[in-house]
Amino acid sequence: MAKRRPKKPMLKFPKRMQKKMIVMFTVVAALMIGLIGRLMYIEYTSGEKYEKIVLAQQGYDSQTIPYQRGDIVDAKGTVLATSIAVYNVILDCSVLNDDEKYVEPTINALVSCFPDLTSEQLYSYLKDSPDSRYIVLAKRLSYDTIQPFVNLQEERDEKGKLVNPYIKGVWFEKEYQRQYPYGKLASSVIGFTTSGNLGINGLENYYDDTLNGINGRQYGYLNSDSNFEKTIKPAVNGNTLVTTIDATIQSVVEKKIQEFNEAYTDGYREGEGGATRIGVLIMKPDNGDVLAMAQYPNYDLGNPWDLSEYYTQEEIDAMDDDARLEALNQLWQNICLTYTYEPGSTAKPFTVAAGLETGTLSTNDTFFCDGAEQLSGFTVKCVAYRKGGHGMQTLEQTLMNSCNDALMQMSYRIGAENFTEYQQIFGFGQKTNIDLPGESRTDSLIYTLDTTSQLSLATNAFGQNFNTTMIQLGTAFCSLVNGGKLYQPRVVSKITDQNGNTIQDISPTLLRETVSKTTSDTLKQYMYSTVTSGTGNTAKVDGYSMGGKTGTAQKVPRDGVNYLVSFIGFAPVDDPQLMIYCFVDEPNSQDQPHSTFAQNIVREILEEVLPYMNIYPDEETTGLHSGWDITGTDTGAAAVTDRVTGNIPEEEPEGTDDVPDTMEDIPGAGENNEENAENDGVNAEEAGTTSDNSE
Structure with a gap:
């Protein structure tokens, strides 16, 4: 039988030791409770302060x-x-x-x-900071x-x-x-x-x-x-x-503008470019898309503050801050939107359209041009004044020959009420609301029914004595040739995110119908004749059907010196795929009043753009304008122009400088130009100082 092991004696603290331990525990517990209480107090009263101090002592970074x-x-x-x-x-x-x-x-x-x-x-940075x-x-x-x-x-x-x-x-x-x-x-x-x-x-x-x-x-x-x-x-x-911009079309347009400038730089006005300003607008008539919008002068987007291309260093150094800013603003503005001017004969198709739509004109009407009209004691002359007039003119011949006399007679039939109404329908005097900043207001630059007189009505009928902008007239013209649909012009068609996902589609906006398809077709035929057999022949691209209208507008003061010349057209005639509008303001030539300056630019552009857009020739080629350059000069031995053979009527007679002598004295001529109501960035002096007298 095994022996039992004796039990170990239990460890016992003496009573004195036990008392000391109880006291010590009590003190420690009290201290802990006090510390916890103090921490709670600090957290409650100053926690945010100390948190900031702690965070400031930590490695912290924010970018x-x-x-x-x-x-x-x-x-x-x-x-x-x-x-x-x-x-x-x-x-x-x-x-x-x-x-x-x-x-x-x-x-x-x-x-x-x-x-x-x-x-x-670098050492200085470490030492100083x-x-x-x-x-x-x-x-x-x-x-x-x-x-x-x-x-x-x-x-x-x-x-x-x-x-x-x-x-x-x-x-x-x-x-x-x-x-x-x-x-x-x-x-x-x-x-x-x-x-x-x-x-x-x-x-x-x-x-x-x-x-x-x-x-x-x-x-x-x-x-x-x-x-x-x-x-x-x-x-x-x-x-x-x-x-909606096509970079290829845009580059062609800008190249041709540059070629024109180079050809006429240091011309009649030494030290200046080919013109005071040039604008070109190309749009799709069937939806209002802007394919190209170009101008001279322009600037380098990488260095927009550089004025050295247009001013000498001495001129730049002499500018104070205000003058420099003014020069930059003039350079930066989009003249297709901001520059207002009297459109001249490019407005004549709208007058004919208004007459046909209101029934006050018919396609069978004829008008006899004897070279001038007597209005309110003033003689308002036609381009053919020195030749005794154009004689009997149909509506088509009126546009082909750009007959002011016939247009004035049409204005009597159309009447002020119909004329001013159709100016509103076409959008003259209104912003187009294109999605670009700075578009000028022109509501104060046209006559209203209350302010229209027989004289202002007659001059307005052939594009004089009211103001427009390129985008305004170009947009309205698109409706003339697309069957009568006026679209709001646009530059942006879609917005996407960085991955190419579509955020917003911006669809074409149809604003209203301006004319019937019948009127549109009639005007297209008239303007086709204007290009094939009238004043617009210089713009014709061989092998393509085209229509258009020329403009030669004399600027105020109407002294026969400075002109704004233009051409607006479309192609092909049956189904217009593009509208092109070009103006040349004060060509650098002693002989300014010829729309051929603008027509040459248009022809040179279209010769490259039409094939690029896969628009195929729809007429037989004839060798017309073969070898011509941007100035209309024959650089090939075989080129023979219709004007040389006498088939194309002259735009302007000799002595055009004295044709507008009556206009400078006409009451109200240019009065609207003084009221340029807050044109964004365009002052009243700039905003419309031209008129058409040579066509």
Whole structure:
């Protein structure tokens, strides 16, 4: 039988020891309760204050993540404006000064990778601003420029260790810089941006909110375990504008304008370009799309502040801030929208259309032109005044020969009420509301029923003594040749996100019907004859059916010196696929009053644009204008013009300078021009000082 092991005696504290332990426990418990209470009090009364102090002592970082402004592309996706990533080189002096071993390797790396930096400059930053965490060493560098430094920072050996672990305190701040790949192309349409992604002029301004996005944010800090934690709120990039502009057509137009300028630079007016200003507008008649909108002068979107192309350095140096800004605003404005002028004979088809629509004219009507009309004691002359008039004119011949006398007689039949009503129907005096900024108001530059007299009605009938803009007249003309449908012109057809997903489709907007299809077809035939056998023959592209109307408008003061000449046309005749409108303001020639200046530009443009648009010849070729250049000069031995053979009536007789002598004395002539009610960026002096007297 096994023996039982004796029990170990229990450890007992003496009573004295027990009392001491109880006292000690009580004291510790009391202290703990007091400490907890104190902490609770501090948290309640000063918790936020101490939290900030703690956070300030931690490694903490917050950075803005910039958004990318949306692109502007043409109808076929060619990028016209975009934003590219660039980088600012930032020096954190506090990091380098934290450990001496970081200084030399970092400065050596910076100097070797960025030649514009010097070691003396960098050492001075460390000495003068030792605690600074944000010193910009270089701005807006491409990634290719900063890549050598990035490679040094990130270079690793075979074991994966950093080769240059002591390069510290340098980081790269990303932002975006606006870039325009094609320089001057469509500058008046696109516009540009300033710092802060603020759009100036053009689409950049009109769609500023659409193109801009929302900046993101990155928050980072060291937690209590010294682990780096960060929270990222990503940036929301801007949306892309898909425009109706065709970059190829636009480039052809601008090339031909440049050729014209080069041909006439230092002409009659030495030291000046080919004209004071030139505008060209191409639209699709069946929906109001703007295919091209170009002008002279224009500017480089990459350097919109440069005036050196149009002013000498002495002139620029003499400008104060206000004068310089005024010169820039004149350069930046889109003259297709802002410049107002009297349209001249390009308005005559609208008068004929108004008469046919109201039944006050018929296609069988004839009018006898004796060269002038006597109105209110004034003699208002026709182009054929010196020849004794055009004689008997049909409606078609009236447009072909641009007979002012016949148009004035038509105005008597049409009457002021019908005429002013149809001016409103065609949109004269109203903004078209195209999606571009700066369109001029012309409501105060036309006559109303209450202010119209027989004299103003007669002169308005042939395009004189009221003002319009290119976009206004071009839009109305599209309705004349498309069957009578007036569309609101547009430059943007769609808005997409950065991934190409459609955000918004902008459909063509049909505003109203201006004329019937019958009237439209009649006007197309009349204007076809004007191009084939009338004053518009110079614009004819061999092998293509075309219609159009010329204009030769004398500018105020009506002294027979300065003219604005123009041509508006369409092709092909049966199914117009494009409308083209060109004006040349004060051609640099001693003999200005000839719409052939504008017609030559139109012909040269269409010879390239029509085949590009897959519009095929619909007439037999005849060798017409073969070998002609932008000035209408025959550069080929075989070229013979119809004007030489006498088949084309002359636009202007000799001595055109004294044809408008009655107009300068006509009461009210040009009065509306003084009331240019708040034209956006266009003053009353600019906004309409022309009239048509030679056609």
